[in-house]
Amino acid sequence: DVKVTQSSRYLVKRTGEKVFLECVQDMDHENMFWYRQDPGLGLRLIYFSYDVKMKEKGDIPEGYSVSREKKERFSLILESASTNQTSMYLCASRNQGFQPQHFGDGTRLSIL
Amino acid sequence: DAKTTQPTSMDCAEGRAANLPCNHSTISGNEYVYWYRQIHSQGPQYIIHGLKNNETNEMASLIITEDRKSSTLILPHATLRDTAVYYCIVRVGNQGGKLIFGQGTELSVKP
Numbered sequence: 001d002v003k004v005t006q007s008s009r010y011l012v013k014r015t016g017e018k019v020f021l022e023c024v025q026d027m028d029h030e031n032m033f034w035y036r037q038d039p040g041l042g043l044r045l046i047y048f049s050y051d052v053k054m055k056e057k058g059d060i061p062e063g064y065s066v067s068r069e070k071k072e073r074f075s076l077i078l079e080s081a082s083t084n085q086t087s088m089y090l091c092a093s094r095n096q097g098f099q100p101q102h103f104g105d106g107t108r109l110s111i112l
Numbered sequence: 113d114a115k116t117t118q119p120t121s122m123d124c125a126e127g128r129a130a131n132l133p134c135n136h137s138t139i140s141g142n143e144y145v146y147w148y149r150q151i152h153s154q155g156p157q158y159i160i161h162g163l164k165n166n167e168t169n170e171m172a173s174l175i176i177t178e179d180r181k182s183s184t185l186i187l188p189h190a191t192l193r194d195t196a197v198y199y200c201i202v203r204v205g206n207q208g209g210k211l212i213f214g215q216g217t218e219l220s221v222k223p
Contacts, residue, residue, distance in 0.1 A: 033210065042213045042215070043211070043213040048210065098163075105154055106153075106154065
């Protein structure tokens, strides 16, 4: 079975802090994704990566950056956390072509 | 991008089959249909996907109409643990391949 592991289930940070969310997958997938999920807005894509050191902006990249130094790990960085970044963050990975995305359990991040 | 339409909510008796419909009338020829579900406070769980043939796996069956404008996810013997929001998604055909989650169907399995 595919395993996508997010480093924290719950995280509380303060406004202005730099926040790192980590995601690791164990299936050698080329593609990795970061989404956020908010009530009434569904899942929105922040960034994705189709190879090591490659990244593409999604629909809402402002205030975020990403890092993919190794194939199995994709990190989301909140450069200076703000309260409107309080959300559920979901990482996903998939192989090439039309293979399905597999999601982690999510990180519920609160910015105070 | 093909959009999907699903009922907002459905009920199903435990042990009975749950049939969840989805309309995707603007689907294009090379787009797949994916089904996911999300139990409260967890990440979405992949269930099944298909292009035009019916598909079955250990979790569910997927029936796609011949014109591909609609599909049905079937959970053959629903249990209480199948209570979740079910999403029908058509894959956006670009390199990134992001998934667009709609509002989904909230399935309640009742004893």
